[in-house]
Amino acid sequence: METQDDSRATSYTTLPAGSDFRHELEIRRSRFITVLRRSPDEDTARSLVADLRREFHDARHHCSAFVIGPDRMIQRSSDDGEPSGTAGIPMLEALIKRETADGVTDLSDVSAVVVRYFGGILLGAGGLVRAYSESVSKALDLAPLVERKRLRLCDIGVPHADAGRLENELRSGGFVMAETLYEARQAVLRVALPDEPAVLEEAQDRVAALTAGASVLNPQGTEWVDVPR
Incomplete structure (x- = not known):
């Protein structure tokens, strides 16, 4: 099924x-x-x-x-x-x-x-x-009526000192941010993106540019989310 x-x-x-x-x-x-x-x-x-x-x-x-x-x-x-x-x-x-x-x-x-x-x-x-x-x-x-979108959750591992700056820049760029996870060795920013290859590729390029290639976007699972029209 x-x-x-x-x-x-x-x-x-x-x-x-x-x-x-x-x-x-x-x-x-x-x-x-x-x-x-x-x-x-x-x-x-x-x-x-x-x-x-x-x-x-x-x-x-x-x-x-x-x-x-x-x-x-x-x-x-x-x-x-x-x-x-x-x-x-x-x-x-x-x-x-x-x-x-x-x-x-x-x-x-x-x-x-x-x-x-x-x-x-x-x-x-x-x-x-x-x-x-x-x-x-x-x-x-x-x-x-509401629009229901399938979003791809993606992780970005960054040093703790850079997490706040990168999160603000991603938010300013229109990215939908989920909860940031603070681990012992790094912070993990979580981004929700439309589950479309072109969007994911563009987001990957954006993260690389903002971190001078130090961090990458790691696609994880998907989640359906209601978006008001």
Whole structure:
């Protein structure tokens, strides 16, 4: 199974972690309550459906869709009793076709559930498709989004006396600095960089220039980090 570290993607757009986002539409007397949740795995996505079945236990339908992973390899949907293809698939398409920054379609790690209370007026197949698609799209219009980037953590070993100066120069140059480690024989500065070969090469040249070739950038592991848009 692919993991986030195996991904070809180095960034994608998602919801902030920690809280659900809700939005409600009324269409021809039917209530469509959309709930969005950050879902890094299928268990989290399916737990949203279970939670809403308990909360809205008297609703007729709890339709769902989710897309998971930096490369968006996991995509699932459910009509939950609505006519086949009129709810889950339109919801999923609203997620995967969502344009985020610069017209990119990279929304992921998001699950959507639309709870429907039937209002007594039949919408027909076309009406249902539009209603479920619009419900998710309108919720996404209003929901906060964050960019999730894969950063490469890199170590730079320097003498203790040079650590403060080099850290300040790297910060001034726009580098994202993690916690500095002070060991017995040296200080280890830690830098977080976009996990892209060109960026790493440029950073290596910068460190060499700032230390007159005395220190090098040592790439370590990667970490996914949320960056507000």
